[in-house]
Amino acid sequence: MKTLGQHLMTLCKATKLPSAVLSVVLIGGSLMTATPASADLTVYTDRPTARLQPIADEFTKATGAKVVIVEQAYPKILAQLKTEGATSPADVLFVKDLVYLAELSNLGWFQPMVSTLAEQSVASQMRDPKLLWTAITIRGRTIVYDSTRVAASELKGYEDLATAKWAGRLCLRTSQSAYNEALVAGLIETHGAVKAAAIVDGWVRNLATDPISGDTGVLEAIASGVCDVGIVNTYYLGQMVAKQPAFPVKAFFADALSTGVFGNGTGAGVAATSKQKELATRFIELLLSDKNQLEMSAANFDYPAKMGLLPTTLVKDWGVFKYNESNWTVVGSRAGEARDLMKAVQYK
Ligand SMILES: [Fe+2]
Structure with a gap:
């Protein structure tokens, strides 16, 4: 037929x-x-x-x-x-x-x-x-923090979140998200594969809890005290603050004086x-x-x-901020490398 x-x-x-x-x-x-x-x-x-x-x-x-x-x-x-x-x-x-x-x-x-x-x-x-x-x-995929427990002056950028200062204090969305593939691909393009792996490995070591299924979940985990800092797309925070003006989580624009916020x-x-x-x-x-x-x-x-x-x-x-200058075509073509890197450091 x-x-x-x-x-x-x-x-x-x-x-x-x-x-x-x-x-x-x-x-x-x-x-x-x-x-x-x-x-x-x-x-x-x-x-x-x-x-x-x-x-x-x-x-x-x-x-x-x-x-x-x-x-x-x-x-x-x-x-x-x-x-x-x-x-x-x-x-x-x-x-x-x-x-x-x-x-x-x-x-x-x-x-x-x-x-x-x-x-x-x-x-x-x-x-x-x-x-x-x-x-x-466009949006930034940047750092967010609980403003009642963390001062903006304590934050620097993506690499800093891999240091021992943030041990047990970080929440991340799962590595399966295309947003995180783009973010890690951006780290590889900006810093090279070795340094990018060290950064993501440090993040995994600093996790307060298993990776969370969505950016909104990351924001909620920070607000409820599970962790102090995280990385999300700016619009998820915007949506949350629109619903709850007193929401305690704020955006911090990473690496303002150097490599800037990874955009998507x-x-x-x-x-x-x-x-x-x-x-x-x-x-x-x-x-x-x-x-x-x-x-x-x-x-x-x-x-x-x-x-x-x-x-x-x-x-x-929240003001204007500097975006990372890596071309998205180049960053996107590194998505496969980013997936392999996240697997290698056991980022779930
Ligand atoms: Fe989304």
Whole structure:
């Protein structure tokens, strides 16, 4: 028995319809829309559809092109791209982590864009050198501490958290998180593998408790006295403080005078399969408009990737900070080394 896709392919051949029509119709193996139009734009993303829909509507208003948002977790996006291969309907890939962006780049799922706006708006380390993708919203993965038990003056940076001063006082999220893969890949890129291993080994020795499954759990463990310090993405603290203004945990921006805070963020690029590179680039540029930058970053307590824009949420009160200058493409390509390093020092 033929699948729906095979039926539609036969139909396309029989009617001499372009296969692009089929790709618009078949999304995630299910019938999403029967409105074939070469101007339609398909976005594969792990970002919430509700947050992207107003931007999609704005794009449709400006260009006449309908936007189809296909939202699923990153592993499913990758699996779907692999299944679809060259016939994938994806025009834009928009995902949440530099490790994912690097993986999609390395697997050839992006094609370069031409965008003066992206080049002029986004710091060079936060976009691919060939503009295979650009950061859209950013955050630091930095140190957090209980302000009732620790003074900010006691903190320095990532390396310092590996010293005996913090023995039994540190909480970390598990090593399986892509956020920690990116962080450790950043340490390797910045300090070399030997020093990075010594730092992460020191962290593991200083743990107050087994690695915790999420960043929010790390913040809660610090607030409840299980540990004094931890490392989380800034937006998790922002979300927590928004809910509980008296939350005792504060952000400390690591290594301000040296290598800076390791950044990460969401990023978007034109899918290699897109036959509408200019339209897809225009969508990505719309994600970089001031209005959308401020709204998208605010929705997640993130920072705008566009330089010169300050966040509008409570995270602005924490001040500006220095990001590590390693290029995310290079950092992301070290994710495998980071996984091996974390395994070697028994970071669970
Ligand atoms: Fe997250």
